[in-house]
Amino acid sequence: MSNFSLKNMMTRQDVLGFLVLAILLLVIMPLSMDIIRLTQFGKYLSFAFVAVGLVLCWGYGGILSLGQGVFYGLGGYALAMFLKLEASSPENTAIQSTPGIPDFMDWNRITELPWFWEPFNSFTFSVLAILIVPTIFAYFIGFAMFKRRVGGVYFAIITQAISAILTILIIGQQGYTGGVNGITDLRTLLGWNIRSDYASYVFYFVCVALLFVCLFIAQFITKSKLGRILVAMRGQEDRVRFSGYDVANFKIFVFCVGAAFAAVGGAMFTLQEKFMSPSFVGIVPSIEMVIFCAVGGRLSILGAVYGAIVVNVAKTYFGESFPELWLFAMGALFIGVVLAFPDGLAGVYQKYCAPTVDRFLDKAPVFKRYSGDSSYSPSEPAKAS
């Protein structure tokens, strides 16, 4: 009986959930939308990365981070810095007083590329930085907080403060960061025009593929003993210590994983939207990310994806018509979900749809070999409504 077989990692409901999501994202969406809408949908998916990370941190580990925008931003900025340097070749920027540096630096009378921008000339470094910089940052935050046993509300407030600080830093250091406008006017990736429709399709599918990589990693974590330790910790943190585990290390680990997921999401945003700005780093976007996770269902990694999609679709349509009301609507949505559906969309699916689907699966020959183990898992897929 191996832990690494498909059967142990996924119940048949999980398999079905992954399949439905794959069909939705890889077939239905690309066929039913034009490229502009699809790219916008890809942007929603970039937030799904964060929401999946929050399922691990918050839903499983009980660590509520209100600062995931920090990691989303760091990932997005790492890629944007590389793309910006590529777009700022001396030929492209010949009209500047200092050609060869990003335009916003020139506007701020900076005459030399700052030292911390230098390594972002390298594509390999930039890709590694997307993953490593946010993870190391999360490690330090986690180490400082969890080793001292800071948790709960205090941790949430501290992460929120960090996201506020980073926003202020980015906006204040306009010459080095592009300020409130962020890093814009990105053109090519290794000489390849990223503004073509073809590139947009490629980026969308890269985004979906990476999302599935994160989903499989999350699934593996939740089904491992580490996942069960997180669940145990959420309720009886003290007791876990007396089962011989160093609780802080597990929290640091899951917080780092959440940060890495968020960073990949941020990079996917940069790639598809062709810019990155501090408006995705601060307190409001960070809290929105928690709402995606809550709406999808805190304990469902697939639910988190649907949560990110549903809230963002609502935000686009409702927010376009009544922009000033949207924040209130979002607040109401959050309160409503927490009160009425604490397990989010996934909880609704689990309660009303899962039994029917189960009966159906009993009859489907493909799923025969998975029969009988579906009631076991805390994380079941949700369907978009």
Next chain:
Amino acid sequence: MNAVAAKATNTDFVLAVEGLTVSFDGFKAVDDLSFYVDEKEIRVIIGPNGAGKTTVLDLICGRTKATSGSVKFRNKELTTLKEHEIVKAGVGRKFQNPSIYEDLTVFENLELCYPRGRNVFGALFFKRDAKVISKVREVAEMINLKDELESQADLLSHGQKQWLEIGMLLIQDPDLLMLDEPVAGMSVTERKQTAELLRRITNDRSVIVIEHDMQFVAEIADHVTVMHQGKILAEGSAEKVKQDPKVIEVYLGH
């Protein structure tokens, strides 16, 4: 203090507590306490509420940090170690209220306490192999829960939860087992079964038990330590302690 303390230099004890003191804002919950537990001994600590019994266990297992004094387990100083390191050294602790992992099944509860894969990556790649499964089954059989392995732990009765927590300790295979009121809130039958269980599991390890039920104490104890106001009031066999006028006055007399 008494005859046992005279052997202070001896290092053959499983547990040697010496001069242990903890004060909370000036209040000494445990005051210059010394006692020694022998190999395979069952030591019962009794005493009125607020005597500091649970605090002593908290100090030994690292949940509370001592103000001064030392706790030596097989000559290893415990007061400077973290909780999980103390567990790894071989000390197991059962809490007063059954504290089990309610969101997990009985099997998962026991599996989680199996002493392997205790660091992050060990836990991530932990394999539920035949050895783990047979050990979990063996322990479940011992604690009368072999038919409940797939039940979620919060659905168990109070008594079953207590047994599960004892099982979670057994699977850790500690050299020193500390039990805080293991039969509190149990029915008469459950009490009997628990006493039997304790007798079986205490054959090959040292045990410290906190208990109020004097009949139960007399049944299981090798030695009884009576605590009062953070200090030791009396020590000896259950019979001897029962006759002690001081003990009768502060504890048994009501």
